[in-house]
Amino acid sequence: MRLPITTLLALAAFGLAACGGHAPEGATVLHAARLYTAPDAPPMDDAAILFVDGKIAAAGPAKDVEARGAATIGVCDGGVVLAGFQNSHVHFTEPKFAGAQARPAPELAAAMTAMLSRWGYTTVVDTASDLANTVALRARVEAGALPGPRILTAGGALYPKDGIPIYLRDLPPEVLASLAQPATVEEALEHVQANLDGGADATKLFLMTPQGNGRYSFMQPDIALAAADETHRRGLLVLAHPTDVEGINLAIEAGVDVLVHTTIGEGKTVWDPPLIEQMLSKNMALVPTLKLFPYELKRAGLEQRIVDLATGDAVEQLRAYSNAGGAVLFGTDVGYMSDYDPTEEYRLMARALSPMQILSSLTTAPALRWKEEGRRGRIEPGKDADLVVLDADPAKDVANFAKVRCTIRGGKTTFEKPAS
Numbered sequence: 001m002r003l004p005i006t007t008l009l010a011l012a013a014f015g016l017a018a019c020g021g022h023a024p025e026g027a028t029v030l031h032a033a034r035l036y037t038a039p040d041a042p043p044m045d046d047a048a049i050l051f052v053d054g055k056i057a058a059a060g061p062a063k064d065v066e067a068r069g070a071a072t073i074g075v076c077d078g079g080v081v082l083a084g085f086q087n088s089h090v091h092f093t094e095p096k097f098a099g100a101q102a103r104p105a106p107e108l109a110a111a112m113t114a115m116l117s118r119w120g121y122t123t124v125v126d127t128a129s130d131l132a133n134t135v136a137l138r139a140r141v142e143a144g145a146l147p148g149p150r151i152l153t154a155g156g157a158l159y160p161k162d163g164i165p166i167y168l169r170d171l172p173p174e175v176l177a178s179l180a181q182p183a184t185v186e187e188a189l190e191h192v193q194a195n196l197d198g199g200a201d202a203t204k205l206f207l208m209t210p211q212g213n214g215r216y217s218f219m220q221p222d223i224a225l226a227a228a229d230e231t232h233r234r235g236l237l238v239l240a241h242p243t244d245v246e247g248i249n250l251a252i253e254a255g256v257d258v259l260v261h262t263t264i265g266e267g268k269t270v271w272d273p274p275l276i277e278q279m280l281s282k283n284m285a286l287v288p289t290l291k292l293f294p295y296e297l298k299r300a301g302l303e304q305r306i307v308d309l310a311t312g313d314a315v316e317q318l319r320a321y322s323n324a325g326g327a328v329l330f331g332t333d334v335g336y337m338s339d340y341d342p343t344e345e346y347r348l349m350a351r352a353l354s355p356m357q358i359l360s361s362l363t364t365a366p367a368l369r370w371k372e373e374g375r376r377g378r379i380e381p382g383k384d385a386d387l388v389v390l391d392a393d394p395a396k397d398v399a400n401f402a403k404v405r406c407t408i409r410g411g412k413t414t415f416e417k418p419a420s
């Protein structure tokens with residue numbers, strides 16, 4: 001078939017537009033050797049992502065993205081690109097974050113980079129801290145004074161009456177005195193309301209806390225329930241630290257949304273099907289924090305065999321919950337744990353999950369849990385330009401999730417690996 005010359009010219013012009021059309025004003029283009037737009041979509045090689053005004057404008061095969069005239073971020077090009085990661089368990093309680101309102105920005109920036117941006121996190125959930133300090137830190141990040149992730153915070157947690165966990169007893173006396181240990185429903189509500197009014201995005205409950213010598217404190221069920229109900233009434237999430245299966249039972253009773261650890265208590269270490277069924281019926285999400293256990297148990301001087309057994313139990317809990325269809329959210333408890341490198345967390349998770357399930361725990365699952373799937377979690381037009389560039393493909397080795405070349409939040413680079 002012979003086409004008229006005008007049709008050929010029109011096709012050529014169309015092709016030119018598709019291959020090398022002009023990018024919108026102020027756009028940036030990122031080239032990817034491989035692009036994962038989402039855990040449930042096949043990867044794409046030789047791709048490009050175009051973003052403008054903090055939002056993704058286009059993502060697809062490089063030849064189809066109209067990027068002429070767009071800015072580039074040289075050092076970030078050519079890696080494996082994924083949606084920005086969420087770490088669903090962090091704390092801003094180390095001294096380097098103290099006095100956040102007045103502390104020199106470069107000091108806070110260095111702390112933020114080392115703990116978070118350097119590992120690809122564009123959103124973090126602070127699961128307990130000094131609310132006023134975290135809110136001040138967040139305000140400075142949002143004002144552009146220092147680069148950092150978006151911060152969702154639970155602010156000040158609630159503890160059982162006379163139930164500060166033994167591992168927090170070394171905190172300064174004035175900090176210990178500030179921790180909420182409500183004795184009544186009224187006291188609990190007062191704290192929850194003040195915390196949420198003060199800028200917290202969630203309520204954190206310590207439901208069962210170790211007191212030493214095999215003793216535990218428990219939050220009264222009516223207090224936990226009242227705190228959870230008040231939080232849910234405002235459309236917000238309830239996070240809980242369970243310690244052991246008895247703590248999970250309290251969480252189920254209260255309607256907790258996110259368990260921030262698996263369990264290695266002295267009781268049952270296996271989560272049996274009826275327990276998992278009840279957790280699922282409350283639509284609970286799980287943050288495994290697997291690396292925390294070897295870290296803590298080794299520090300406590302336990303022999304390697306015991307450490308391996310306890311860690312293996314936590315891996316099995318993760319496997320059982322994920323296989324049953326439970327939501328899993330990646331989280332490491334950094335800030336409490338001073339070793340920030342998540343490589344071991346990825347390796348331990350990979351004993352129970354596939355690389356794409358881990359990617360889901362970093363991106364789509366937390367976006368859904370925080371009811372923000374409309375704005376983040378996937379790389380597609382209209383979503384926030386929250387991106388991670390890795391040096392190598394995590395589907396080949398999950399340790400590559402930690403080999404971060406660049407972190408981009410809302411179109412702005414929050415971390416660039418220094419040239420080696």
Ligand SMILES: [Zn+2]
Nearest residue numbers: 091127333336
């Ligand atoms: Zn924690």
